[in-house]
Amino acid sequence: MRIFRLLIFPLFLSLVILTPLKITARDIKIQVAATADVHARLFPYDFVANQPAKTSMANIHYMVQVLRSRNHDNLILLDNGDLLQGTPAAYYANFVQETDKNLFSRVMNFMRYDAATIGNHDIEAGPEVYNRIKEEFDFPWLGANVLDAETGEPYFLPYTIIERQRVRIAVLGLTTPSVPKWLPPHLWEGLEFQDMVESARYWVEYILENEKPDALIGLFHSGFGSLEPDPSEHPLEHASGYIAKNIPGFDVIFSAHDHRRRIQTVINILGDEVLVLGPGHFAENLALAELSFARTSRRTFELLDVKAEMISTEKVVPSHTYIQTFEDDVNEILRFANQPVGRLTESIHSIESLFGSAAFTDLVHDIQLSLTDADVSFTAPLAFDQTIRSGTMYMRDFFLLYEYENFLYTMELTGQEIHDHLEYSYGLWFNRMRNENDHLLNLFRDQMGRVPGDRRGRRALQNPPYNFDSAAGIIYVVDVSKPAGSRVTIESMEDGNPFSLDATYKVAINSYRGSGGGGHLTEGAGIKHKELSNRLLTSTEKDLRSYMIAFFKELEEPYTPASRNNWRIKPEEWVKQGREKDMPYLRQ
Incomplete structure (x- = not known):
């Protein structure tokens, strides 16, 4: 029986357990953190207003370092799409800067992300950009419902299995299928976008049967949406809530695309609880789910408890090592933006x-x-x-x-x-x-x-x-x-x-x-x-x-x-x- 705890606390406050749980010293806690809709807020500087910014991936990196040190590196770090667009930094990195690796690849690899889902604005950067970054990432870029039009197979990896202390966590990535309605065909040429619901139904069954993970996480670049949408609205742009309710198997779903902060529990059609988290946008928050597992044998675990926390970056200092690492890039972007x-x-x-x-x-x-x-x-x-x-x-x-x-x-x-x-x-x-x-x-x-x-x-x-x-x-x-x-x-x-x-x-x-x-x-x-x-x-x-x-x-x-x-x-x-x-x- 999984018990959900929904907590919203500042970074440095201890997590409070509201009800006693039977978690022993042998049990394992794994934290899963997600960013979403960052829209190129890579640095604590607003290159448009030409002034410092309160939040950025530099602030996220500081929090991630703290979480890794507190939890013996039992952290899984995810991004939920729409990373590559939104500021002069994105334009410079994708279309102007000449480097061996794209700035976004270098940032995400430096931060040691474990997986990401592609968003519609990532596709908007064009195939030269997203294909290059796909190869440069040290982690899988997911999109189970984005198919290669020629082969019918997923163009991006559909899912990945991430292990921490032998606990196997599956992460399934899906993105909004509305890209062809918004972007010119040459930006997504050779790709097909499937209905998220149908894709989720297929891949959940496949993952549970073939991978037998200890937990299943949805990483969906899609808003929460309606739990009971009109049939005429399918395929849904915002499908995270609908999938949480109607496709059993998920323990946690991270939503995105609607730029909304969210901690919400959905009861699915089997009566099980599914935690849905959305971190909002612009690196302003880190959405954190803590999963507690009991070891039932040498290789098997039971998920006992899921807690949620929304960590604001507004009062978190930027990571000094991050700033040092990308100092030259910041100066290049400043020169570009101030022409x-x-x-x-x-x-x-x-x-x-x-x-x-x-x-x-x-x-x-x-x-x-x-x-x-x-x-x-x-x-x-x-x-x-x-x-x-x-x-x-x-x-x-x-x-x-x-x-x-x-x-x-x-x-x-x-x-x-x-x-x-x-x-x-x-x-x-x-x-x-x-x-x-x-x-x-x-x-x-x-x-x-x-x-x-x-x-x-x-x-x-x-x-x-x-x-x-x-x-x-x-x-x-x-x-x-x-x-x-x-x-x-x-x-x-x-x-x-x-x-x-x-x-x-x-x-x-x-x-x-x-x-x-x-x-x-x-x-x-x-x-x-x-x-x-x-x-x-x-x-x-x-x-x-x-x-x-x-x-x-x-x-x-x-x-x-x-x-x-x-x-x-x-x-x-x-x-x-x-x-x-x-x-x-x-x-x-």
């Missing part, structure tokens, strides 16, 4: 993009239209509340302007599909205002339909702002007094020519959206996912950010940002009061 690129005559503020046509997003529109022969451009504010100040623009500023390594597509869409795309976007974006006292933005609401006062910043929004697409190249109005789906009226092209719902237009759009990400083209415009590739006219060879950098380098004069003012929201007096009402929720 001057161009100049702005005016500051631009991303938060203005939430309330209408704004210079921040219109700068992206301007560049997308200049790079293509498109009639219309779609983009969204990828930064939530950031400012790029007037004066010199540095390399690091372009990671504020455009966070992701998306490519730029030119696609063919009808006028009706452009209209429906925008209706879908503004349905996510704006609340239906019934009078001047209503909220303008679609804010998060509790089960009673109320806007809670304790959710601030990005968390105040019901939907992520990277799905708030606006358009350039056309003049249109959004009427928030009308229900979602009936708000957008396109009046004309920006050059004064008429706009027709029946005509076909060239549209500049990023590869995430053009591959179906966010659902704007599929659920909104009604284009079948398999048809999207047939609409693609051109794609850039490199990521869009690199073209933005080139755009500014080629300018002879400072750039003057300005709003295109090609779209507006009405009723205008309601919108003004709604903005004033909503702005306090957006400030942290």
Whole structure:
């Protein structure tokens, strides 16, 4: 009988056992620690803000050293995906730096990770990067549901067996199957992504029958999700909770991808307890499960007890040996991030993009239209509340302007599909205002339909702002007094020519959206996912950010940002009061 103990304590407090357990001196305790969604926070420095950072893998390394010293090296260290993207450090390591081994390989090997699962943003780095790192890691990179399209076999190892004092622990890795909906095909060419649930069902049976481990751990780059999802939602993006409940055999599951901290017990269909842990993101926490085993014979063990702890890194000092080891890399990244690129005559503020046509997003529109022969451009504010100040623009500023390594597509869409795309976007974006006292933005609401006062910043929004697409190249109005789906009226092209719902237009759009990400083209415009590739006219060879950098380098004069003012929201007096009402929720 396994007994779960859920504990949340600082690093240096002793673990407290709330109920006496029959654990003797002969019993073995093994700790399993996991990071997830690190997104390239390798060092205690924010290369974008150009200032020290509170958390990083250097802080994680210090904690890991403490845990290894306390537990006689009976620690298993895991990472749960989305490591390779997110900061100038990632971009420099993956696409600029010339070294014998990739920086991420060197960091993870130095920290002595035992296994990792690949995440969708790791695939986003491209096959040259992830195939290289796959070979350089000193540990297995897992992904049981990522198949080689030619052979049908797992492209990454499906699972691994890790031994500590003869205790055999199986770790099964799975990742979200939604990659083809989000990324251009050349980044995952030759790969197929299976349903996590079906893959888990097969591999659990295989592992238990053939490996007979003493414990089974799921390392899933997938959020917790619903325990009872609608059948139409399969395959699930967030499947960790569903698998914990419906596929018996797991003792512990580490979740990721949703960036949520979690310590939760799920009762599976056989009545057994499954502990689900999620460490959150950005190396802010280490999720720790402690498994206690009784030796039943020379080679067999019984799992008696599982305890959980969430260790914050915020007040943990960075590892000195870690910093020393990678000091040269840090200096190289600093030089890269602080390169001057161009100049702005005016500051631009991303938060203005939430309330209408704004210079921040219109700068992206301007560049997308200049790079293509498109009639219309779609983009969204990828930064939530950031400012790029007037004066010199540095390399690091372009990671504020455009966070992701998306490519730029030119696609063919009808006028009706452009209209429906925008209706879908503004349905996510704006609340239906019934009078001047209503909220303008679609804010998060509790089960009673109320806007809670304790959710601030990005968390105040019901939907992520990277799905708030606006358009350039056309003049249109959004009427928030009308229900979602009936708000957008396109009046004309920006050059004064008429706009027709029946005509076909060239549209500049990023590869995430053009591959179906966010659902704007599929659920909104009604284009079948398999048809999207047939609409693609051109794609850039490199990521869009690199073209933005080139755009500014080629300018002879400072750039003057300005709003295109090609779209507006009405009723205008309601919108003004709604903005004033909503702005306090957006400030942290």
